[in-house]
Amino acid sequence: MSATGNAPENPGPGPGPDAGDDAAKSAFSALLEDSAEDLYENAPCGYLSTLLDGQIAKVNTTLLSWLGFDRDDLVGRRRFSDLLTVGGKIYHETHFAPLLRMQGEVSGIALELKTADGGRLPVLATSVVKTGSDGQPLLIRTTLFDARDRRAYETELLRARQEAERERERLQRLATTLQRTLLPPALAPVPGLDVAAHYHIASADEVGGDFYDLFPLAAGAWGLFLGDVCGKGAAAAAVTSLARYTLRAAAVYDPDPASALGSLNTVLHHEYQGDDPRFCTAIAGLLTPDDGGFTATLAGGGHPSALLLRADGTAGYLPTPGGQLIGVLPDAHMVSTTVRLDPGDTLLLYTDGLTEAHTALAGGRYGDEALLDFARDLAPTTAPHAVAALTDLLEAFGEGLDDDAAVLAVSVPTAPSEEPQ
Known part of the structure; x- marks a missing residue:
């Protein structure tokens, strides 16, 4: 025992009063160290940049993983419309692209993309025309959100509505039969x-x-x-x-x-x-x-x-x-x-x-x-x-x-x- 009373002579290591602050500072420092490129590549949504004619100039890793393509398969080789299904391509040519040219931005449009293995990926697309300092359009940036969960929800909602309609028709038949009796x-x-x-x-x-x-x-x-x-x-x-x-x-x-x-x-x-x-x-x-x-x-x-x-x-x-x-x-x-x-x-x-x-x-x-x-x-x-x-x-x-x-x-x-x- 020391002369100071009950305090131990050799206290062990433990969290000091500033331990929580240090952890918060470390987490904040880690966020600052994230590169903009890493945030772009691994964002929870797909990013795509195209030239004005639709040719793909840049695509992030998230979208590549969704579609199953390598970067070289798309960049400089395909246009955005090439990734769309037949119906999506028609809609893009007749509605999406003309609206984008007129308004400079189109938001929340439902489209379907073709995956490398022939599947389909439902997405919600938002495209913005980026302009230079002279006000002239330079490129198109598109953000794509995975809508598979929404599609599953809509499918289930449709199934529930159809089931409810069948039940209503059954009850109507029962009511009609009872009325006749x-x-x-x-x-x-x-x-x-x-x-x-x-x-x-x-x-x-x-x-x-x-x-x-x-x-x-x-x-x-x-x-x-x-x-x-x-x-x-x-x-x-x-x-x-x-x-x-x-x-x-x-x-x-x-x-x-x-x-x-x-x-x-x-x-x-x-x-x-x-x-x-x-x-x-x-x-x-x-x-x-x-x-x-x-x-x-x-x-x-x-x-x-x-x-x-x-x-x-x-x-x-x-x-x-x-x-x-x-x-x-x-x-x-x-x-x-x-x-x-x-x-x-x-x-x-x-x-x-x-x-x-x-x-x-x-x-x-x-x-x-x-x-x-x-x-x-x-x-x-x-x-x-x-x-x-x-x-x-x-x-x-x-x-x-x-x-x-x-x-x-x-x-x-x-x-x-x-x-x-």
């Missing part, structure tokens, strides 16, 4: 009536909630209904299926349309309460032959009123005021109305996707009044003609139709000589 494949022929229907899909990506049906009941009577479930997608499809089969079963048990809608209200209110309530609007009908025509009894539950197009050329709504949404209240009130259909008369049911279509008209929506004017122009007509005209109208809305729309029409035919044109 919610509608009758064809309307059954009704003795003494012409019938027609159409379903317009607003989006192929989602299943809509509109539904309709026409079916025989006992004693020569026929039942029909048309409705619209709130929402879209699988959840709405489940309610649509339930609504359709409930109405058919209820009408067989009791053909009164108001009773059938009451049964549907009970089922929906019981099944869809709590956090995910579901409801629909619907109009149900009973068609009964009556002395050369038909008696139609309709009941509505929150649904747009049916249209009646008469043989005399008039048209108007058959109001069912006060009908309440189906599935919201335990005892919803349904409203009925009865009308006679004579030869030449047409009864038309539709969902609100038709009247709520976006248009250039005042108010931005097609609306009830526009539909009534459309019906007046059609009358007198037949069920097939009315549905065909409405199909054309729905198509004409284009992107303005953002909700599915369904139409169902029945008409009593006239004598052949009295058929409306």
Whole structure:
């Protein structure tokens, strides 16, 4: 021990207080010793200098290693365009070189170079025309960045997009198939009536909630209904299926349309309460032959009123005021109305996707009044003609139709000589 206390007599070597500074200075000195030529040759990008005619005058080691050429293979022997693929050479001659002459600089152009073994190297090229003190162009300097990673990214992005498109097409096929199961494949022929229907899909990506049906009941009577479930997608499809089969079963048990809608209200209110309530609007009908025509009894539950197009050329709504949404209240009130259909008369049911279509008209929506004017122009007509005209109208809305729309029409035919044109 020394007289100074606990300090060792012969301390070993160790980092002094200036050791960190010395290391930083050494690193900085090493950077200063790097020659400009070494930085040029081994830069992380390719460098190329050419004469104004494109002849290669200088090329760095980085680019040579990428392409697999020796320096003597290129310098003084080839032009820059000789390194390009056929497509790249055409682009260089028609776009790249003319732009460079006009602007003096072209940046970030995607090109493909040919390697010595016949491969291809995607690059991003930036070229600058260097001028002398007199302002005259002397040579062209080009910087090339390896774009293989970018090409791989773009390829993967394209593959992902194609996969997403295939998945979208698959889901569209599933949605279309499911939509078809919610509608009758064809309307059954009704003795003494012409019938027609159409379903317009607003989006192929989602299943809509509109539904309709026409079916025989006992004693020569026929039942029909048309409705619209709130929402879209699988959840709405489940309610649509339930609504359709409930109405058919209820009408067989009791053909009164108001009773059938009451049964549907009970089922929906019981099944869809709590956090995910579901409801629909619907109009149900009973068609009964009556002395050369038909008696139609309709009941509505929150649904747009049916249209009646008469043989005399008039048209108007058959109001069912006060009908309440189906599935919201335990005892919803349904409203009925009865009308006679004579030869030449047409009864038309539709969902609100038709009247709520976006248009250039005042108010931005097609609306009830526009539909009534459309019906007046059609009358007198037949069920097939009315549905065909409405199909054309729905198509004409284009992107303005953002909700599915369904139409169902029945008409009593006239004598052949009295058929409306």
